[in-house]
Amino acid sequence: MxxxxxxxxxxxxxxKNNIKSLQDLENFRIKFLGKKGLLKNILDKIVNLPLEERKELGNYFNFVKEEVEKIYKELREKLEVGRFIKFDLHHPGRKISKGHLHIITQSINKIINIFSKIGFDVELGREIVTEYENFDSLNIPxxxxxxxxxxxxxxxxxxxxLLLRTHTSAHQVEILKKKNPPLKVIIPGKVYRHEATDARHEMQFHQLEGLAVGEGCNIQELKGIFSIFFEEYFGKKLEVIFRSSYFPFTEPSVEVDIECVLCKGRGCEVCKNSGYLEVAGAGMIHTFVLKEAGIDTNKYYGYAFGLxxxxxxMLKYNIPDIRLFHSSDLRFIKQF
Ligand SMILES: [Zn+2]
Incomplete structure (x- = not known):
């Protein structure tokens, strides 16, 4: 026995290895552990043995029964986990990240929006321009x-x-010819310089050209435009100052400084303790440029600026290095 x-x-x-479904498992149970199963069958025989033999075989029977039950239990656990794929409806799902506009695009849109509110139209130009457009037409022979x-x-x-435009001023004459004064236009776009890059310089960056021509255009109005723009852009009133400068296509020419947005004029590392930051070049459009566009210089004046x-x-968000913009570093890009 x-x-x-x-x-x-x-x-x-x-x-054991052939059991693939719960039905197989039930058949296994009936065959080995059921009321008319193999083990029950043997137990009935053991019960009728003389006491000594019954004791000995009884212990062995219990051992075998436990082993078979163990197999049955293991198989059931395995099959039931397979049947009920466990969904935890309360577990937070994986976050799907959506893309968004790059901080430069967002900012250009914002800048365009501010200038639109004060009457400027938007024009775009080609990135490849002629030597005449980039230089000669701007009084740079x-x-x-x-x-x-x-x-x-x-x-x-x-x-x-031909060349990659070094400044958006390359479109001044073209646009002045196309539109009749009075006009107010901004021209945003990429510009290119053959320069070594560092924290402040890139070979490719963005400029925003401003151009206004009319009978009453003057440098006072230009200063007012800057005051409005910077207050809107930085969200606080900032002092704007003009420093005398030189550009061949404006006369007089100025560098535009604003009160340092980081230290509020008290002096810090970014403004080199001057309390002011240089943010644009500007001036009254040189008569050479107006004449080149066929504009009557006895009647009209104009101002231009490049931001x-x-x-x-970088000043608004306190970004320390211009190269971060195109670094593809998602940690940087996702902040905005
Ligand atoms: Zn400062």
Whole structure:
């Protein structure tokens, strides 16, 4: 009878691997552990044995029964986990991150919005321009020393000399010709310089050109435009000062400074303790440029300015390095 018990255990261990469903498992239970199963069958025989043999075989029977039950339990646990794929409806799902506009695009949109409110239209120009558009039309003839102010990326071309615009001023004459005064226009766009990069300089950056021509345009109005713009952009009233400067296409020319947004004029590392930050170049449009566009210089005056877009974004958000904008570092981009 011991051999019979051994063969039952052996069989249970062998069929274990063939059990793939709960129905298979139920068949297993009926066959080995059921009321008319193999083990019950043997137990009935053991009960009728003489006491000594009954004791000995009884212990062995219990051992085999426990082993078979263990197999049954293991199989049931395995099959039930497979049947009920456990969904935890309260577990937080994986966050799907949505893309958004780059901080430069967001800021240009904001800048355009502010200038639109004070009457400026938006114009766009090509990034590849002619030597005439970038220089000659702006009172910068060949061999003029001022050409050194813009480190130019030239493009190999057959007929006229082409280049990647070094400033958005390259569109001044083209737009003045296209639109009749009075006019107020801004021209945002990428510009290029052949320069080594560092925390303050990039080979490619954004400028915003402003251009206004009318009978009453004057430098006072220009200053007013800056006051309104910077107050709107930085969200607080800031002192604007003009410092005398030189550009071939404006006369007089000024550098535009604002009260340091970080130290409120008290002096800090960013403003080099001056309390002021340089944010734009500007001036009254030179008569050479107006004449080049066919505008009557006895009747009309104009002012122009060029804003460094990255520069004012860096000041607003206290960004220490211009190269971060195009670094593809998501930790930087996701902040905005
Ligand atoms: Zn400061």
């Amino acid at each position: 011991k051999e019979e018990l051994d063969s039952i255990l052996k069989e249970a261990q062998e069929v 060949p061999n003029h020393p001022a050409r050194d102010m813009w480190s130019t990326l030239w493009i190999k071309s057959q007929k006229e000399k 460094g877009v990255e520069r004012i974004i």
